[in-house]
Amino acid sequence: MKPIHSVLAAVLTFIGCAGHSFAASADTSAAAAPSATAAPAWTMSRDRVTAILDSNRAILSPQGVDEKVKLHIDGIDQWISIRGKDRRNPVLLFLHGGPASPAMPESYTFQTPWEDYFTVVQWDQRGAGKTYAANTEQAMAPGMSVRGMTDDAAQVVQYLRQRFGKRKIFLLGHSWGSVLGVELAQRHPDWFYAYISVGQVVNGHANEAEGYAFALREAIAHHNQEAVKELKAIAPYPGKALTIDRVGVRSKWEMYYGGLAWGRTNYQFDVDAEELSPDYSRQDLDAIDKGSLFSLNHLLKPLLDVDFDHVTHFGCPVLVFVGAHDYTTPHQLAETWFGHIRAPSKRLVVFADSAHMMMQEQPGRFLMHLVDDALPLARAAGDAAPAEVERTR
Structure with missing residues (x-):
């Protein structure tokens, strides 16, 4: 479960969002001594910062794609972002955590290098x-359930397969997104080169108990x-009735200790x-907080009820990425679960210097494993990525 955002700060005691203006100062005089009360030499608006970031990551290749698309799925409009340097590359759909913690707004911090090898899709879930x-x-x-949101995800996958003419795509589920990922991979294994599990939720009750015990x-x-x-005030934890307040206490101290x-x-x-997201407006950012509260009211109990202990037979390859220090979705549960998986192929990758946010904590190693461990599965399926031309002197 990825942390809830600032609207729940009073409940989950998370720090609120930063300000919307950014300042920096420079002094080229060797003798100058900055005053403690001196005003910044210049300021930069959020719009200017996001424009710079967007320009820096611009996709200019003729085969590239950079779009935000509104899909009408099961009675509502659902937004996706599609970015990649070559639309002939394999498609990778990222199922974000939360519930309702979209990865799209911070994806610019880790995703840009992925776009050399994959067409990456971020989907803001219901x-x-x-x-x-x-x-x-x-x-x-009406669709705020594991089943309903898995149905949504299936329609996103179908759109992507048709849009890019792909028989299969990669499915990556992070945290809460790993719940939808397992469900979807179980339903339609033939749609996927592989299911990539990141911060896997294996058993909701055990997940909470382990995180609490660690804290x-x-x-x-x-x-x-x-x-x-x-922490002792909320014992026994998680108990039979898990509330947002009690989750907040566990999350606060589990996060505090890394x-x-x-x-x-x-x-x-x-x-x-x-x-600073170049993908999100101010209105979009405000919606994260509201969506978090709305979603938790519908999905907290279903999340606690998740039990994949015996859901271990997959019809597609499975890659399990684990942070060695993860207690948000405790690493030992995912490692044990991996040991029981039966799949056409499987691989466990443990990130030694990460907890739950592996793609941000160790972005280079995360990309390396996507390229070395995932990408060959597309080639093996006969859908090779475009050959790279290297020029040497």
Whole structure:
């Protein structure tokens, strides 16, 4: 489960979003001493920052694609972003976490190099981000279930297969998105070169129990009386009735001790990146918070009820990416689950210096494994990526 955003700060005690103006100063005088109260030499608006970022990652190749597309799926409008340097490359659909924590706004921090090898699709799920902003809650509510959102995902996949003339695509599920990923890979294994599991939710109840135990263990070891008091106050955890308040306490301290991003005590780095997103307007950013609360009210219990302990037979290859320090979706559960998987091929990759946010914590290694471990599966299926021409002297 990826953290909930700032609208729930009072509940989940996450830090709110950063400001919308950014300042920097420079002084070329060797003798100059900056005043503690001096005003910045210049300021830059959010619009200017996002324009620079967008220009920097511009896709200019003749075969490239850079589009945002509104699809009408099951009665509502749902938004996707499609980016890649060569539309002949394999398609990779990213199923984001949360529920309702879209990856599109921060994807510019890790995705651009992927676009050399894949046509990457970010989808704002029902209740999330741009899709939340485009619809009423009343219209979205009937499909706010694991089954309903898996149906949505299936229609996105069908659109992509038809749009790009592909028999198969890659399916990547992160955190909550891994719930939809397993469900979809089980239904339609013939649609996928591989299911790429990242921060897998294996068993919702065990997931929460392990994350809580980690946080309490760390709090006791560090003599953090505030944390110990708050965590013991919600015991036994998760119990039979898991509330947003109780999840918030567990999440707060599990994150503080690096179970979300290793070595970090909070999620501000990601929130700040979203604030600068070249893919999101101010209205879109505001919709993340509202969508998070709406989605959790519908999906918290279904998330706790997830049980893939015995869902281990796959008709497509499976790659499982695990952060060695992940306690948001505890790594040991995913590693044990991997041991029982039966698939045409499978591979476990453990990121030694990551927790839950592997693609941001170790972006180079993440890309390397996508290229070395995933891409050959497309070639093996007879859908080779365009040959790269290297010029040497």
